[in-house]
Amino acid sequence: MATNNEHKLREVRQMLDHNFLIKGLEEIFCYDEIRETSDTLEGNALQKAHYMHDRYGVDSFADDTGLEVDALNGEPGVYTARYGCMNGYGKSHDAEANMQCLLDKLKGVENRVVTITDGGVFQNCNSAGKRRERVPF
Numbered sequence: 001m002a003t004n005n006e007h008k009l010r011e012v013r014q015m016l017d018h019n020f021l022i023k024g025l026e027e028i029f030c031y032d033e034i035r036e037t038s039d040t041l042e043g044n045a046l047q048k049a050h051y052m053h054d055r056y057g058v059d060s061f062a063d064d065t066g067l068e069v070d071a072l073n074g075e076p077g078v079y080t081a082r083y084g085c086m087n088g089y090g091k092s093h094d095a096e097a098n099m100q101c102l103l104d105k106l107k108g109v110e111n112r113v114v115t116i117t118d119g120g121v122f123q124n125c126n127s128a129g130k131r132r133e134r135v136p137f
Contacts (some may be wrong), residue, residue, distance in 0.1 A: 002060050002062070004026055008063070022061075032055070035047065039064075041078055042119035042120065045064045049066070049121045062121050065080070067114050067115070068116075069102070069106070069113070071112065084096075
């Protein structure tokens, strides 16, 4: 799986009931920073899956996850991991800065509904899917 996120790896392994050998990037000695330059979550997932297939010759599952806040017209969306940095808070992929930026933008806003969106791709069959969950915070 094209991730180093232990939580994602554990979740996928559990969903597949440990019937498949799922390895993360570090487990195949991939320390590359895989660029995510698409304007969609599915596009970023596809970039990562293609990279793994092209560079390592392995079938790969990849995903990209984002938050879409109704009151912010769908922001941060595909830019969730870089949202704080893009708005003057911390560095890229700084979860604390991203949360603080989001909370500051939502000060005084009553509608705090957020949609968690996940775009996933399995390289071998090139299928892309989208899972959505609505949760208040």
